[in-house]
Amino acid sequence: MLMSAHAAAARFEIARRACLDVDGNPVGPLPQFAQDVELLRRMYRMMVLARTFDAKAVNLQRTGKLGTYPSCLGQEATHVGVGAAMDPCDVLFTVYREIGTKFWRGVDLYRVLLYWGGDERGTLYDRSPQDFPFCIPIGSQMPQAAGAALAMQIRGERRCALAFVGDGGTSQGAFYEALNFAGARALPLVCVIVNNRWAISVPVERQTAAQTLAQKAIAAGIPALQVDGNDVLIVRDVVGEALDRARAGGGPTVIEALTYRIADHTTSDDATRYRSSAQVQAAWACEPIARMQRFLLARGLWDSRAEQELKRDCSEQVEAAVRQYLATPKQSTDAMFDYLLAEAPAALQIQRDQARRYAAQRG
Secondary structure (H helix, E strand, O other): OOOOOOOOOOOOOOEEEOOEOOOOOEOOOOOHHHHOHHHHHHHHHHHHHHHHHHHHHHHHHHOOOOOOOOOOOOOHHHHHHHHHHOOOOOEEEOOOOOHHHHHHOOOOHHHHHHHHOOOHHHHOOOOOOOOOOOOOOOOOHHHHHHHHHHHHHHHOOOOOEEEEEEOHHHHOHHHHHHHHHHHHHOOOEEEEEEEOOEEOOEEHHHHOOOOOOHHHHHHHOOOEEEEEOOOHHHHHHHHHHHHHHHHOOOOOEEEEEEOOOOOOOOOOOOHHHOOOHHHHHHHHOOOHHHHHHHHHHHOOOOOHHHHHHHHHHHHHHHHHHHHHHHHOOOOOOOHHHHOOOOOOOHHHHHHHHHHHHHHHHHO
């Protein structure tokens, strides 16, 4: 009887890394940048600013002063850690929650309010004009990011494209297509999967049979790992390593950041219909801001006075942005047509005139 030989064609492993436990205690050696006290404080400040802005944005929506808004509550460490790792010349592709990354890269708070108020002038990023606006269609930012990375490679530029994608986005064809292309061409692309455990009301375990989302990169020949997304230090460290590797010609990396969407999916959602309060309470016990605060306090790098000053400063920044947003005159309806074509065809001119009449009737 002939016996077939069995041998492994290939073996893979997904590493998981962390710097801090849930109480803010180091779980191993800290990265070199952790010696930069001002950087640590700045990351903490930005996380608090993002949460302060987030709470205000939800309140504005509830009072009819803002459109549907997606809260980032509980995910601030991943967003800020990524922003802190990027170079100013890199190009950012977000989904729709990553305000902490945008704020770190210099996007004005009031611009984000404009955007969620339905005004596309909110996508004018004065300090990082190369960054792309929020992407609402799930996963569609991934091919765009791969294309930008290809352009950087062709031009011989030492810069990277960084793309966020949610756990639900990894179930989209665009995600796999972008990764396959990036792996085949060794593109300078870093993909950060924000695994907040929910694609609207669908939990991760019902989206995929994969043990991790990071392992979805294996088929594309891309190195991948998983990190504690509520640990801003490890996010900053790992993303920084991946960006450095890409700039040196080492190709793409996929990083899965484990976090939790504490709030509803958006202000039009009611998460109590599909998840228990016990799950949310457990997430609060691991949330990132308290963890980073405990880390700073334990090292004498923060105190109650600094905390009070920070909260006051964040409140003042947010309220100033709100005043600027509410005082911004509304755009003319012509803005919907001005930037489509160099010369508007007759049909579009008719639509523009109809929009003008409708706007005039509404005062």
